Amino acid sequence: MFNFLFGYHIGVMNGPIVSVAKELGFEGNSFLEGLVVSTFIGGAFVGSISSGFLVDKLGCRRAFQVDTIPLVLGAIISAQAHSLDEILWGRFLVGLGVGVNTVLVPIYISEVAPTKYRGFLGTLSQIGTCLGVIASLFLGIHSESDPHWWRTILYIASIPGFILAIGMQFAVESPRWLCKAGRSDEAIEVIKKLWGPSEVNRAIENIQSVIRSDGADLDTSWLELLEEPHSRVAFIGGALFLLQQFAGVNGVLFFSSLTFADVGITNSALASLCVGFTDLAGALNATYLMEKQGRKSLLIGSYLGMTASMLLVVSAISLPVEKDIGNTLSVLGTTMYIFFFASGAGPVTGLIIPELSSTRTRGKIMSFSLAVHWVCNFLVGQFFLELAEKFGVASVYAGFGGFSLMAATFGYYFTVETKGRSLEEIEMSLNPNFLGGNK
DSSP: OHHHHHHHHHHTTTTTHHHHHHHHTOTTOHHHHHHHHHHHHHHHHHHHHHHHHHHHHHHHHHHHHHHHHHHHHHHHHHHTOOSHHHHHHHHHHHHHHHHHHHHHHHHHHHHHSOGGGHHHHHHHHHHHHHHHHHHHHHHHGGGGTOTTHHHHHHHHTTHHHHHHHHHGGGSOOOHHHHHHTTOHHHHHHHHHHHHOGGGHHHHHHHHHHHHHHHOOOSOOOGGGGGSTTHHHHHHHHHHHHHHHHHTTHHHHHHHHHHHHHTTTOOOHHHHHHHHHHHHHHHHHHHHHHHHHHOHHHHHHHHHHHHHHHHHHHHHHHHSOOOHHHHHHHHHHHHHHHHHHIIIIIHHHHHHHHHHHSOTTTHHHHHHHHHHHHHHHHHHHHHHHHHHHHHHOHHHHHHHHHHHHHHHHHHHHHHOOOOTTOOHHHHHHHHOTTSTTOOO
16 A cells, blocks of 8 residues: 555656646746655655664554655645645655655565565565556546646645555554564564464564564664675665665656657547556566566566666667668557566566665665665656757767666676575574574
8 A cells, every 4th residue: 555655646747737837837847847756755865764763663564654744744735735845845744754654665675475475465566556656647638628626636635645544453563573582472472373373483583583683673774784794785775775775677668659659640649548457467477477587587587677678779870771660669669668667677676675685774774775666766867858958868878778788797607596484593694693504
C-alpha cells in the first residue's frame, strides 16, 4: 500500500499538470512546472535521510504510522491548493512521506519475512508501485475533459494513508528491532506467529549473537558507516542506486510517449498505460525469478538486458533503416528496457541492500542509499533534456546503455548472493568480528 501511494504520486501529475498550472496561474512556465516536480524530490530526499533515525527510535511499525501524517496532509493540502506556494508545500510533504516509506518498506519486509519467501515478498513493493502508477494514469484520463478533476484525484490519494495508519496498528513489529530494544519476549511471540514455533530458538540465538557482536544500542551514529563492514555495504548501496538512476530509467520513461507516437500511439495517456503495464509484467516476472534465480544473477541479467535494449534503440535511431522499421525497433527496445528494469534492477536494488546491511546500521545504510537515489533522480530529470538537445537522443541512450553495462559489472564483482540465507547468516559472513566472516 505504501508503494501503491509512491507510484500513485509519481503518475498523478503526469496529465493534470497543465490544468494545475492554468488554475494556479503559472501556465506555460516550464520552470515552475518543474519546480512542482523537484519539490517532491526534495521532500523525498529529506524523508529518506530522516527515516534512519525514525526506524532506530520507533521501530518500523510506529514509523509507518508517523509517516502517514505527511502523506495524508500533503495530499489534502495539494488538493485544495489555490496558490503555487500551497501546491509546493503539499508536494513537499507528500515527497517527505514517500522518502520515508521507500526506506521503511524494504527494511520491514526483509526483517519480518521468512527467509524462503523474503525475495518474493520484497518484489510486491515493485508491483505496488506499478499498480499505483497505473491507477493514477487511469484516473488522470478524465482530467482532459474536466479542468478541476486534479483536485479529486489528489483527495483520493489521502485515503490509503488513513487505511495504513489504522492497518499498521494490527501489524507486528520487526523481531530484530524488538531484540535490539531489549524486548525479547515480544520478539519470541512475533517469531512464533510469522516463522513458526520451531524457528524460535535458532532465530533468537542468531539475532542475539549478532547484537552481542555489533551492539544493542538503538542510537547509531552516521559515522559508523565509515567503519567496516558497514562502509562496504553503504558503498554498495549508494553505488547501486547511482548506477540504477544513471542507467536512465526516468529518461527512457520521459521519451517513451514520443517513441510510441512514432508508431501511431499519439494519446499520451494510452502510451503511459502501455509503459505501466509493461512495468507491471516485469515486476510479476521478478516475483517468479527472485527466489528461483537469486538476487545477484537477476540483477546482472536485468542490466545486461537493459544494455541490449539501449543498443537496439540506438541502432534504430542511428543506422540507415526504413522509418517504419526504425520506429518499430525503437518501441521494441523501449519496451524491452522497461521490462528488464522491472524484472531485476528495480526490485533487486531495494531488496539486496537491507539484506546485506547489519541489524545495527540497516536504517542508516538504507537512508544513505535512498538519499543517493533521490539526488541522482533529480540530476537525471534536470539535465536529461538539455543533454538530449545538445548531443542527441542516440548519444544519451548510448550513455544509458554504458551505465547499464557498468551496473552489471559492478553487480558481478561487488554483490553477494543472499537467496536462502537469513539476515543473520549474511551479516555473520560479511562481518570480520565473527569467526569465518569474510571482508
